[in-house]
Amino acid sequence: MPQVLEFKLPDLGEGLTEAEIVRWLVSVGDVVAVDQPVVEVETAKAMVEVPCPYGGVVTARFGEEGTELPVGAPLLTVAVGAAEGDAVETASAPAAAAAEESEGSGNVLVGYGTGAPAARRRRVRPAGPAGTAPSAPPSSAAPVLTPQPAAPPAVVPADGPVPVISPLVRRLAREHGLNLRELAGSGPEGLILRSDVEAAIRAAEAPAAPAAPAAVAAIGERVPLKGVRGAVADKLSRSRREIPDATCWVDADATELMAARAALNAAGGPKISVLALLARICTAALARFPELNSTVDTAAREIVRLPEVHLGFAAQTERGLVVPVVRDAQARNAESLTAEFARLTELARTGKLTPAELTGGTFTLNNYGVFGVDGSTPIINHPEAAMLGVGRIVPKPWVHRGELAVRQVVQLSLTFDHRVCDGGTAGGFLRYVADCVEQPAVLLRTL
Template identity: 75%
Template sequence: MPGSVNGRVRQDPPLPGRSPSGSPLDGPPAAGQVGTGLPARGPAVGGAHGGGSATSGTPAGDPTVSRTDAFGLPAGGAAAIGSAVGGEIVAGPDALGPDVGGARTGRGPSVRRPLPESGPTGGAADDPSAGTLAPEVGPHGRRHGSPQDGGPQDGPVAVISPLVRRLARERGLDLRRVSGSGPDGLILRADVERAAAREVDGEVSEAPTVGVGKPVGQVRTQDGAERIPLRGIRGAVAEKLARSRREIPEATCWVDADATELLAVRAAMNAAGQGAGAERISVLALLARITTAALARHPELNATVDTERNEIVRLPAVHLGFAAQTERGLVVPVVRDAGSRSTAGLSAEIGRLTRAAREGVLTPGELTGGTFTLNNYGVFGVDGSTPIINHPEAAMLGIGRIVPKPWVYRGELAVRQVVQLSFTFDHRVCDGGVAGGFLRFVADCVENPAVLLAAV
């Protein structure tokens, strides 16, 4: 192609196997070349300014010589970064400062880099680093063109772990703009997470100080946002629920049950006690009575885990808590010795504690010491839930709303009152068989309350 030497325009002779215009000629390529017009791998690379060919011309040992092909690139595959001499990459001035179609500036001395060792096949294509000129390293170990010098780096990125690359892709980060805190500027996972946090916060900083900055979990705020301190009941509940989720490996199973017979029994009990002035029996009290019977059959669920001693502690008495929503927040009053109370006694105590919760006069003793919890989320009009266990207890029974649904009853389709029961348990204290047996017994008692008589 035309070039400029000392202000004069000259025309280089065409490469073997190419026409004067630079397009490939018909016929086989010349010796020492491949079909692309680029020279094959060998110790010599294209000739001098005065002419020559890929197979003859200026000796390859002259590192100041360069030629370009029809595409404006240094001739000869690996010669894009210089010529191969004596096991080294010799990068001439043209290779260090290539400029396709424009003027070259900044000519300087040649830079020598060791050639990567060839693999078993001896081909440069087997080594992904072949033909890549490493960036120059300054006196303080910083690479020119790195983010510390301003601007993203166009060369290789200092990343080893595929996990770090994947994390950067998922966060939409350009690794060239991330400064590494590892050895020799290696980018670590923590560097990517810090950079992602700054992107979320709207910060732009290409050279963060290691160990300094906002935490990754900081919440992004908006103008006019309201901050509500987690204090009082709300703060205590938040801490307890968070601790439960951190420490307890919970699992949940559930089942639908036909509660038509249970409601009929409740109506009969209330009708019988109406004349005597007895307090009405609640559905929650009936389910509490069924729960205490189920815990008597499966005592391993009335337990807690002592993490300090790594022991399961089975508790002899059932102190039954029940979730109650109040204006001040969620509270769990506790019915002491629930296993020794009758259905009427359970109903009376649940009613008293519920009124005290609404009035905000529950004592600390009435809010602590529970061993098992009932969660009646059916009052909110929902069918199911996967509740968080009331730490440090080991299980919780959830009760959904009771609604009429199509149900196969005695071989025929009928409309029945159906409830969904869910059971969440600490998998450390029991396996799925125990949990399933507990829930199945509860469902059987709901569908046929006479089963409860056999357990009394």
């Protein structure tokens, strides 16, 4: 007899408590192998393919595409141990063996998925005269698998705890004077999601809004702040609330830096990017001014100076702004930095960055010059203490060796947490960066 096992949304790591179903990769009746990805979900960190630890026939799915589910909610059920030929179509021996797996692999963790290839899909044949499967010998007969309906939501006792997806949602309700017991949760077993509370807030505020004249009434487009965009919004809001930031900037003659890059690339080997050279300058500057490679522990009222430079860089994608992190950037040369920037940028473009590749940064390099602008005052990437901004490099009039000349000029800006250092330290850091841009030979002292 086959056994129906329930697969729940696993812990995706990094403190994530929920995920949105973006795309189902299997349907009811499909045969799945152990560790085969079955659903693509979007968390506040990244897009993730979730593998199933069971092999067998999918009998039910829970949640439509676009639905948010909390960690631990049922994703699907799988019937394992089905006899080949009774419930599924005949297939090759390897695929049949994969379908008969009855033990989980244990590889579903922290939202990464596995690299196992997907098994060939096979579907349960519908029962009845219109789709009757070929008869089998009596000795091999087995019950036909049928989809299992989802269990009805449990009723929460009137005097029991209210099931809420996270403390943040509970606080949101409290700040708006909502009674959670009066809300009907749309999550599994009546779980109250953030969307439920936000909908109740909109409903409560709607009557207070003045009615617009019918002739000019308009409905604006509402874009949910969720997934990556929602996480960015929360982090930037927190940064503005907690960090007393300041910005200083300077123009620098980047002509010699561009010439040095051209000479490096003409010498053969992998091409070196401008971003990699700027990153190398950053790590050298942070070695001189370690105050800026730090974070503030507000609870302990301490500044924590960090030994390694995990360099974040801003990358714009179709899903919003993300900040991939280059680990141990201080130990990399320009060639290694170029390769790592290229790898992480491609993963960002395809939405395949893992949570580990999006967290843990200690300093951010923001090349907003790619958008065709000269300057900016960016928001610090909390909980970091500083961000270096780089504008576009363009020909401008410049006094060079006492004479007016056309040079390649770039504007550099440093936004810093004024709690970790004063303006003298921030100015010294930025001036050193500008000196390295104008005279790359300055870097030879630290190589």
